[in-house]
Amino acid sequence: MSYESIIVYSPRSLAEALDILAQRREQIRPIAGGTDVMVMIKDGVLKEKELLNLSYVPELSYIKESDSSILIAVRQIGSPQIQNLGTIGGNLGTASPAGDSIPPLYVLNATVKLQKVGGSREVPIDKFFLGPRKTVREPDELITEIKIEKMEPGTYYFFQKLGLRSANAISIVSAAGSLLLQEGTVKYLRLALGAVAPTVIRAKDAEDAAKDQPLTEQLIDRIARLASEATRPITDIRGTAEYRRKATYGVVYEALYYIMKGMGKKVEYGVESGS
Amino acid sequence: MEITVSFFLNGKRVTVTAPPAKSLLRVLREDLGVTSVKPGCEAGECGACTVLLDGQAVTSCLIMISQVEGKQITTAEGLERNGALDPIQEAFIEEGALQCGYCTPGFIMAAKGLLNENPNPTDEEILEGISGNICRCGAYPRIVSAIKKVVKKGVV
Numbered sequence: 001m002s003y004e005s006i007i008v009y010s011p012r013s014l015a016e017a018l019d020i021l022a023q024r025r026e027q028i029r030p031i032a033g034g035t036d037v038m039v040m041i042k043d044g045v046l047k048e049k050e051l052l053n054l055s056y057v058p059e060l061s062y063i064k065e066s067d068s069s070i071l072i073a074v075r076q077i078g079s080p081q082i083q084n085l086g087t088i089g090g091n092l093g094t095a096s097p098a099g100d101s102i103p104p105l106y107v108l109n110a111t112v113k114l115q116k117v118g119g120s121r122e123v124p125i126d127k128f129f130l131g132p133r134k135t136v137r138e139p140d141e142l143i144t145e146i147k148i149e150k151m152e153p154g155t156y157y158f159f160q161k162l163g164l165r166s167a168n169a170i171s172i173v174s175a176a177g178s179l180l181l182q183e184g185t186v187k188y189l190r191l192a193l194g195a196v197a198p199t200v201i202r203a204k205d206a207e208d209a210a211k212d213q214p215l216t217e218q219l220i221d222r223i224a225r226l227a228s229e230a231t232r233p234i235t236d237i238r239g240t241a242e243y244r245r246k247a248t249y250g251v252v253y254e255a256l257y258y259i260m261k262g263m264g265k266k267v268e269y270g271v272e273s274g275s
Numbered sequence: 276m277e278i279t280v281s282f283f284l285n286g287k288r289v290t291v292t293a294p295p296a297k298s299l300l301r302v303l304r305e306d307l308g309v310t311s312v313k314p315g316c317e318a319g320e321c322g323a324c325t326v327l328l329d330g331q332a333v334t335s336c337l338i339m340i341s342q343v344e345g346k347q348i349t350t351a352e353g354l355e356r357n358g359a360l361d362p363i364q365e366a367f368i369e370e371g372a373l374q375c376g377y378c379t380p381g382f383i384m385a386a387k388g389l390l391n392e393n394p395n396p397t398d399e400e401i402l403e404g405i406s407g408n409i410c411r412c413g414a415y416p417r418i419v420s421a422i423k424k425v426v427k428k429g430v431v
Contacts, residue, residue, distance in 0.1 A: 040374040
């Protein structure tokens with residue numbers, strides 16, 4: 001589909017956007033930052049002939065904080081130029097197993113709000129993805145809100161990725177985690193891995209193995225091995241399955257090693273500090 | 276089907292009629308004659324088409340013309356003030372921060388976007404600020420020293 005024959009709907013409110021979705025359904029694709037859809041148009045692989053331009057929908061751009069959770073509307077992620085365009089809703093909707101906002105959302109037990117004319121539902125992040133580029137979103141639904149749990153002050157957190165370039169590279173392997181330490185003992189670990197399975201996964205065995213154990217090099221080795229075993233990687237242009245399994249061990253080991261050595265990033269004041 | 280979109284290009288209101296999914300990059304070059312904005316990969320990877328959208332650096336190949344109604348778009352053509360070059364442009368010339376020059380407008384606009392948000396970046400923040408741009412001649416060291424020079428002078 002060349003750009004010349006694409007029809008673009010540009011609603012000015014959420015209600016109008018949902019109405020258009022209800023009418024056009026499978027024929028229309030929502031576009032937010034455009035960082036994925038515009039490349040599909042250029043490559044001639046966009047299936048839909050119509051686009052729902054969300055740029056002028058004011059209700060989709062906010063970050064709200066409540067006592068128990070932080071609500072993030074469809075906002076930004078990704079290199080400086082891409083960060084200024086891309087949105088978190090788009091990263092979820094496009095459902096790449098290598099989407100970099102997704103592992104942190106697994107760690108934060110995010111829920112995704114899907115809204116349509118006359119109704120809405122909230123889906124836990126680990127039930128949202130069905131496979132590469134596939135989600136539970138129905139054609140008449142729009143991603144309108146992402147809710148994440150607040151991290152407790154003192155919680156360590158990390159996001160490590162391996163790519164060919166510091167910016168813009170599609171992840172070969174990524175890992176996000178949060179960890180609470182009490183006097184050197186792990187109270188809990190949450191660990192999510194990206195680009196190593198059809199969807200992002202939580203490494204539950206690794207998380208269980210860490211609970212109530214002292215954070216030592218032996219434990220880190222065990223966690224990293226269990227994380228590596230939890231992967232179901234493919235071989236593609238960016239790396240072989242075997243490389244991805246080994247690299248998973250490496251990124252998890254490195255992230256936890258920094259925390260053990262007191263060089264990890266910590267949550268202060270109830271929100272993330274650092275970068 | 277074509278649509279009519281009105282936005283501000285380098286401070287002046289312009290109105291264009293184009294297919295709604297046409298990229299801002301292609302509209303700038305083909306309909307408005309703004310040729311500092313370079314097509315490279317047209318997939319958001321190389322940064323050659325970087326412009327400022329309401330003051331922030333973005334790759335214009337990834338923006339539909341349908342998305343810029345009422346927005347402020349700045350390109351390298353809009354950097355001069357009363358005939359004088361922008362300090363970033365001056366520094367690129369003084370440092371010889373280019374070889375073939377194809378990537379240069381994109382790097383300059385990325386630097387402009389960075390300094391708009393953070394007038395006093397660290398060396399690391401400078402590298403991060405231009406990490407979305409590629410120079411295949413490998414002029415990176417001089418590009419970085421040009422931006423450092425501007426930061427040191429504190430003129431942007």
